[in-house]
Amino acid sequence: MSDIAIRVEQLSKRYRIGQGRSPRYDTLRDRIAGAIAAPLRGLSSAARRANAGSRLGTNGPEDDYLWALREVSLEIKRGEIVGIIGRNGAGKSTLLKILSRISQPTEGFAEIYGRVGSLLEVGTGFHPELTGRENIYLNGALLGMKKAEIGRKLDAIVAFAEIERFIDTPVKFYSSGMYVRLAFAVAAHLEPEILLVDEVLAVGDAAFQKKCLGKMGAVAKEGRTVVFVSHDMTNISVLCPTALLFESGQIALRGMSTTVIEHYLDQRTDGRSEASWELEQAPGDELAKIMGVRVCTQDRVSAHSFALTEPILLVIDYLILRDQVRVNPVFVVKNSMNITVFSTSNFEDPVWGARPSASGHYRAHCLVPAHLLNEGHYVVSALVVHETRLVRASAEEVVGFSVYDNGATRGDYVGEWTGIVRPRCHWSTAELYHEELHVYDP
Amino acid sequence: MSKWRSVPFNRMMVVWSTGLSLLDARPVPPTTAGDHSPDPPLIVITPARGWVSLKLGDLWEYRDLLYFLVWRDVKVRYKQTALGAAWAIMQPVFTMVIFSLFFGKLARIPSEGLPYPIFSYAALLPWQYFAQSVSQSSDSLVGSAALIRKVYFPRLVVPLAGVLAGLVDFAIAFLVLLAMLLYYGIALTPSLLLLPLFLLLAMITALGVGLWLSALNVQYRDVRYIVPFFVQFWLFATPVVYPSSLLSEPWRSFYGLNPMVGVVEGFRWALLGISPPSPMIAASAAVALLLLISGAFYFRRMEQTFADVV
Numbered sequence: 001m002s003d004i005a006i007r008v009e010q011l012s013k014r015y016r017i018g019q020g021r022s023p024r025y026d027t028l029r030d031r032i033a034g035a036i037a038a039p040l041r042g043l044s045s046a047a048r049r050a051n052a053g054s055r056l057g058t059n060g061p062e063d064d065y066l067w068a069l070r071e072v073s074l075e076i077k078r079g080e081i082v083g084i085i086g087r088n089g090a091g092k093s094t095l096l097k098i099l100s101r102i103s104q105p106t107e108g109f110a111e112i113y114g115r116v117g118s119l120l121e122v123g124t125g126f127h128p129e130l131t132g133r134e135n136i137y138l139n140g141a142l143l144g145m146k147k148a149e150i151g152r153k154l155d156a157i158v159a160f161a162e163i164e165r166f167i168d169t170p171v172k173f174y175s176s177g178m179y180v181r182l183a184f185a186v187a188a189h190l191e192p193e194i195l196l197v198d199e200v201l202a203v204g205d206a207a208f209q210k211k212c213l214g215k216m217g218a219v220a221k222e223g224r225t226v227v228f229v230s231h232d233m234t235n236i237s238v239l240c241p242t243a244l245l246f247e248s249g250q251i252a253l254r255g256m257s258t259t260v261i262e263h264y265l266d267q268r269t270d271g272r273s274e275a276s277w278e279l280e281q282a283p284g285d286e287l288a289k290i291m292g293v294r295v296c297t298q299d300r301v302s303a304h305s306f307a308l309t310e311p312i313l314l315v316i317d318y319l320i321l322r323d324q325v326r327v328n329p330v331f332v333v334k335n336s337m338n339i340t341v342f343s344t345s346n347f348e349d350p351v352w353g354a355r356p357s358a359s360g361h362y363r364a365h366c367l368v369p370a371h372l373l374n375e376g377h378y379v380v381s382a383l384v385v386h387e388t389r390l391v392r393a394s395a396e397e398v399v400g401f402s403v404y405d406n407g408a409t410r411g412d413y414v415g416e417w418t419g420i421v422r423p424r425c426h427w428s429t430a431e432l433y434h435e436e437l438h439v440y441d442p
Numbered sequence: 443m444s445k446w447r448s449v450p451f452n453r454m455m456v457v458w459s460t461g462l463s464l465l466d467a468r469p470v471p472p473t474t475a476g477d478h479s480p481d482p483p484l485i486v487i488t489p490a491r492g493w494v495s496l497k498l499g500d501l502w503e504y505r506d507l508l509y510f511l512v513w514r515d516v517k518v519r520y521k522q523t524a525l526g527a528a529w530a531i532m533q534p535v536f537t538m539v540i541f542s543l544f545f546g547k548l549a550r551i552p553s554e555g556l557p558y559p560i561f562s563y564a565a566l567l568p569w570q571y572f573a574q575s576v577s578q579s580s581d582s583l584v585g586s587a588a589l590i591r592k593v594y595f596p597r598l599v600v601p602l603a604g605v606l607a608g609l610v611d612f613a614i615a616f617l618v619l620l621a622m623l624l625y626y627g628i629a630l631t632p633s634l635l636l637l638p639l640f641l642l643l644a645m646i647t648a649l650g651v652g653l654w655l656s657a658l659n660v661q662y663r664d665v666r667y668i669v670p671f672f673v674q675f676w677l678f679a680t681p682v683v684y685p686s687s688l689l690s691e692p693w694r695s696f697y698g699l700n701p702m703v704g705v706v707e708g709f710r711w712a713l714l715g716i717s718p719p720s721p722m723i724a725a726s727a728a729v730a731l732l733l734l735i736s737g738a739f740y741f742r743r744m745e746q747t748f749a750d751v752v
Contacts, residue, residue: 007483015750097749098487099487100593100594101485101487101594102590102591102592102593102594102749103747103749103750104487104489104490104746104747105487105488105489106489107489108488108489109486109487109488109489110486110487110488111483111485111486111487112483112484112485112486112487113483113484114484115484116485118593118594120592120593121592124588124589124592124593125588125589125593127514127518129517129518129521129522130514130517130518134514134517137510138510138511138514141504141506141507141509141510141511142507142510142589142593142595143593144504144507144594144595145506146506147506147509147510
């Protein structure tokens, strides 16, 4: 047994996007008209098309083509669970399509050591007129299962999908939840040595998602190889120890999934982690001005993304232009739903809180504790207030950061963790004995 | 280095020879160092260019899928119709009635001494199967676009299922023919035993044409508009409403190149016991095989881009 499951060498895939706005398929008329209008050009372009892809970048105007993958090389070991992240169009799905042999590479090659099951979409090939049972067979055969194999797993599939009562009802009468559950159930019972999954877990209600993730985790524990594309960083970090980051058709980073996710989110966060101004442009009035705002780690390194378990340091530089005024810096943190999650100031600081300050340049640090914010994106506004109420300077939503779940505080729970905040509460549990049962005395 | 070459060629052909071309003589790509896997890969994915092998082993591997696709087509075909499978009978029967009225009664087209209804029905039977299979299979790939973009399976399965599913309708319509034979008191002859051969010829022709048209349809949606016209034209180039004896000799041999001529003449001979098909049946069969083989290779060649284009 070799220890390699998938080997990819210099794999490239080029799509033709020429005549971008026309439909993807030609009509004969276009071809004929083109050939009549310019026979020589038609011939030469046909010849070019015939040996298209023979060399990188040697044919055709480059903007007619899109390299969805560029010389990707990769090795995945047997039993490894690899997450793939990246923006839309970075090449993640193209790689899975090539590995599952749906589309062909333009260059390079891939070798696969084992039976492949790929799940690029849930419920492909379901026919609305057929019953649940019939669709299980059809869909199973599409995924590469044998008839006898499906027959053996039928009961398990039906039970997993929780549709026992409706198994002989045409699926067109199913609710969308039932439909999706059945579709996933069939796919989940595929038993390949190598499983390629593309963003199919984003289906069903929260409870079913949890069940799906659990199933994926179980598959992984059985020593099968899983390649998992997702936009859900939580799923990736919970399921996959290692991850790949794709950027414009190439692997930008490979490593521990937490590191890769952090890197990806760092780039992605829309807000900057630092903002600063020249004196003339600085927000504020004749009394106080904000010179700069920064989001950084506890070690004072600028950063965009933080694990739930990390504290976040907000820093403000401000200028007091008059002597002996009492001003305080304020931070307001909003989430991506534009809800103010919290606001904070140093009013109760024994030294700086209520004290009038001399004119000058000040820097204040505000440490947001770990285990406070739930995962998500946040924007920070900074203010400088005079006598606790008068806003003298305000820099609205000038920096941002994101918080992600590195899986450290969720035990074996894999589903979505709802809530605006994510405090780590103290829990204690004790068993009650019979005589205590009727007494409510915490 | 050597591992890549060490894949036994026959194994690649039979098991999962992905995109490995028979005629592709490209140099073997270099592999990285540190390769210590003694097993050959189960699947090798390379860009395939030019003409590629048919991968019939792969097709065999997916025979269960073929079965379920045929079964789905049959099962779904008459769902939510009031008359259900009766349509399989009504289509050829009503066509036969109309043909008998217009061509038999009004135009008095000769029917080799047989009652015109059974003369035309014996030909309509394979013809309708053929016409239906061609239109089903030529539309099949585009109709399965969602599957083709999301799941791997040998694409040949799709048009093949279209051709096989038509056999059920054929069998139902065949029952009517048996009733008509009884009604007209036509005795069956031993030549009936050859009927499956003629049916096979019709299947081969339908599949050959279906492969060409379905692959073309992916690239050129014109095919969708051409097919009905094309099938109608082909109907008149086939002796369905008239006997082929109406044609004089130099033309008749040329006409024999149409595989459906052999099929229809064969059906009439096997069922109604009239004159056996001319030796041109050999040419018919050769043309049908040529269509099938060229269609299959063309299909496989185009298959490489189906998922990107469809």
